[in-house]
Amino acid sequence: MKGCGEVVYFISVWLIFSLASFSSGFNPIDNYLIDCGSSSNTSVADRIFLSDNAASNFLSTPLDVLAQTTYKSIISSSDSPLYQTARIFTKTSTYTFPIRQHVRHWIRLYFSAFVYENYNMSTASFSVFTENHVLLDDFSTSSTISVKEFSVSVTSDDLVIMFIPSVDSFAFLNAIEVVSVPDDLITDNAVLTADTFENFKGMLNQTLETVVRVNMGGPMVSFEDDALSRTWIPDQSFLVDADIIKNFSNIEAVRYGSNGWDFAPATVYGTARTLSSRSDYNSNYFTANLTWIFDVDQGFHYLVRFHFCDILSKSLNTLYFNVYIDSFEVLPNLDLSTMRGNSLGLPGYEDYVTVLTVSNKLRVSIGPSTLPGVDPNAILNGLEIMKIKHVRSTPNSDSNKGVRLAAICVSIGGFLVVILVVVFFSFICKKWKRLVTKGDSNKTSCAAPNYGIRIPFLLIQEATNHFDESLIIGAGGFGMVYKGVLKDGTKVAIKRNKPGSQQGLIEFRTEVEMLSQFHHRHLVSLIGYCQEENEMILLYEYVENGTLSSHLCGSGRSMLSWKQRLEICIGAARGLHYLHTGPVRAVIHRDVKSTNILLDENLIAKVADFGLSKTGPDLSQVGYVSTAVKGSFGYLDPEYFRKQRLTLKSDVYSFGVVLLEVLCGRAAVDSTLPTEKIGLAGWAMTWHKTGKLEQIIDPAVAGEIKPDSLRKFGETAEKCLAEVGAKRPSMGEVLWNLECALELQEAMENDTIPNVQIDDLPKPVDKNSESSISIFE
Known part of the structure; x- marks a missing residue:
């Protein structure tokens, strides 16, 4: 029964604990405590939190906004002084702490959402970053009081903690702790995975966020009664069936020996939940499991640490039990007396990492x-x-070796986030680009090394002024595209995945993998990418003149000449031909369309958007890839649609539609037109077969196109749009025919006749096609 007996129990626990407290302890080498917004130092138990004034040398912020609450009744914890003041950050701000010991550190962030003047802190939204780690992403809290605790491995001489307000918002902080922890608190080789029981690799580098810390069967343990200033809460609210559970206390039985105090205090190890008391041992009733349920986020791994101390048994080898995480039995037939060196009362813990939740x-x-x-x-x-904030889905995967890149430096004069890595990378990319494009502009560059680089989200926010809507230059299935400027002045196009997008992680990874392998004058270059928490962002070279589609139709279209249009088609064909004849395996773009062909300041065409791309078939085995149908309506290969067999010729069909867009100056699909005109491909081919293609030419160029050039161009488009893929030309043949159309145009403009008939030109063999191609690249 609850009541006086329970009160006596808790009092006895605290009395015993007070006698045992701090018989051993830990003195951190790095120990920074700051009461944000306070004008004087604040004492909390035996800890002193420095005032904002005393800690000003740690902070760099563009504006000092110090807040104080007058509503004292909202503060109820023993930490109440820390929640009465706050610092508000209206722009990116940083704390920089000198680090003397390169070990794990606690980072504790205190929040109390009160209202100060025009700042309602319950509406604040912001992110918090530190060296190689994302602590909070688009964080907001409506709670009166909350503490976010992180365990971060620090490897540099300065720990920089950065607060980034979200667009049209602000950040705030009531107090902050940065405290070093013992070396052996988190180990690498002692952590096992719950499903395979193999050692979990890379735990020392992981960022950990405390979800819950529970004292089973005992009272709340506040930070002042824990050697590492942790808070342990009672377990009642997490229990599933409290009726079969007993609480047990025997703090006198806890024997730390020479170490162990840091793992958990005596009040934790000296109290417990059990199925029964010793007097119930002979009962067969107690056969059900004791279960606790905790709220977590989906899509993460969690480190679960079980704290055990056999304070129940009178002799060795008398207590055996099983331990479970969800459906996994992680510790079958556990005998604590043998695990702790054939002794009772010795405290310890067991660590397991969950499967992806x-x-x-x-x-x-x-x-x-x-x-x-x-x-x-x-x-x-x-x-x-x-x-575990940044772990991959397979713990032993090589992908764990890559730690999130964050190139953050803070200048002496104030906060200046200097993206040295990006500057260096941009310099190398430009040097490479000049090398591979030097000489004849018609020469194709070879494949460049892997130059994809991770870029921190905070740098992308700065480049786009926190994703200012005025910088949006496009939108698609993946999300919005923004124009951005990096610190070195490099212009970039930034494509940000939107929540609920139909194109997600697979498309994102495909884009990074594809563009990290290729470098070609007629393929858009990948500058870098960002994948932090829920963000998936791609950074490309900024292509000044936008999409080919925008130049062909719509209110903002430009007056491209016929020669310019031919040169653009030739450039795009070169990019696709390069993909189809790649140095390792052919690549099928799978989403060729006029909006995925970009034009730079010189109207040089660059093929973009490789999110749907597939590595092509091994043509010595089979000529297609069996895959689900994806692409854009109006450009989709009908054979691919019917058979779900993707081939190199699927790109050829789509490119044939692009050729018709270039010729006719209209979109591939226009639902505002009569039914027979909605689809460009079918409508245009009807005119071509009747010999009247000239009647549907874009009026802007109708008077420019020479008959032979039009004939060759129309024939090329018709071949691309053949119903059966085997009858379509390769991209190499398409390229050859387009070059013929350009030469015919130029020859007739100059009133000259080519020395050699174009149709008689030799065609070198294409390794990826049963047909022939040109190598005029």
Whole structure:
């Protein structure tokens, strides 16, 4: 029964604990405590938080906004002084802490959402970054009081913590701690995965966010009673079936020996939840599991730390039980006395990493062993659950070797985020580009090395003025495209995935992988990418003149001459031909259309958007890739649509539609027109077959096109649009024919006749086609 007995129990716990407190302890080498917004130092138990004035040398911010609440009744915890003041950040601001010990550090951020003048802190939205780590992303809180605790591995001499307000918002902070922790608190080789029981690789480099820290069967343990200033909360609110659970206390039985105090205090190890008390040992009733359920985020791995201490048994080898994480039995037939060196009362912990979560609930259970002759009991003293912020879906994957890149430096004079890595990278890219394009403009460059680079989200925010809507230059299935400027003045196009987009992670990775392999004058260059939390962003070279589509139709269209149009088609064909004859395997673009052909300041065509691209077939085995139909309506290969067989000729069909757009100056699909005219391909080919193609030419160039050039161009488009893929030309043949059309145009403009008939020109063999191609590149 609850009541006086429970009160006596808790009082006895605290009395015993007060006698044992700090018999051992930890003195951190780095220990920064700041009460943000306060004009004087603040004492919290035996800890002193520096005032904003005293800590001003750590902070760089463009504007000092110090806030104070007058509504004291909202503050109820023992930390109340810390929540009465705050610092508000209207722009990007940084704390820089000198680090003397390169170990893990606690970073604790305190928040209290009160209202100060025009700042309602419950409406604030912001992100927090530090060296190679994303702590909070688009964070907001409506809670009166909250603490976000992170465990971060620090490897540099300065720890920079950056606060970035979201667009049209601000950031705030009531207090901050940066404190070093013992070397052995988080180890690498002792952590096992819950499904495979293999060592989890790379734990030392992971950023951990505390989800919950629970004292099983005991009272709340505040930070002043923990050697590492942690807070442990009671477990009642997480229990599934409290009726079968007993709480047990025997703090006198805890024996730390020479170490162990730092793992958890005696109040945690000396109290526990069990299935039964010792007097219940002979009962067969207690056969159900003890279960706790915790709220988590989907799509992450979690470090689960079980704290055990056998304060229950009277002798060795008498207590066996099972431990579960969700449906995984992680510790079967556990005997604490043998795990702790054939001794009772020795505290310790066991670490496990969960599989990637698919639910927003995490279940932890302990239950009786099925071994014969074993009493049906189980015990758990404490539990910690920590979210692993940046782990990949396969713990042993090589992808864990890549740590999130963040090139953040802070200048002496104030906050200046200097993207040295981006500047260096841009310089190298430009040098490479000059080398591969030097000489004849018609020469194709070879493939460049892998030059894709991770770029921190905060730098992208700066480049786009926090994604200012006035900088939007395009939109598509993936998301919005913004014009941005990097610190070195480099213009970039920034494509940001939108929530709920039909194109997601697979398309994002495909784009990065494809463009990291290629460099060609007629393919748009990838500058870098960002994948932090829910953000998927791609940065490309900025192509000044936008899409080919915008120049052909619509109110803002330009007056491209026929020769310019031919040269643009030739450039795009060169880019696609390069993909189809790649140095390793052919690549099928799968979304060729006029909006994916960009024009630079010199109207040089560049093929873009490789999110749907597929590595092409091994033509020595089979000529197609079986895959789901994807692409854009109006450009889709009908054979691919019917058979779900993607081939190189699928790109050829789509390019044939682009040729008709160039000729007719209209979109591939226009639902405002009569039914027979909606689809450009079918409508134009009807005119071509009747020999009247000249009647549907774009009026802007109708008087320029020479008959032979039109004939060759029309024939090329018709061949591209053949119903059967095998009858279509290769991209090499398309390129050859377009060059013929340009030469015919120029020859007739100059009143000359080519020395050699174009149709008689030799055609070198294309390794990826049964037909022949030109190598005029």
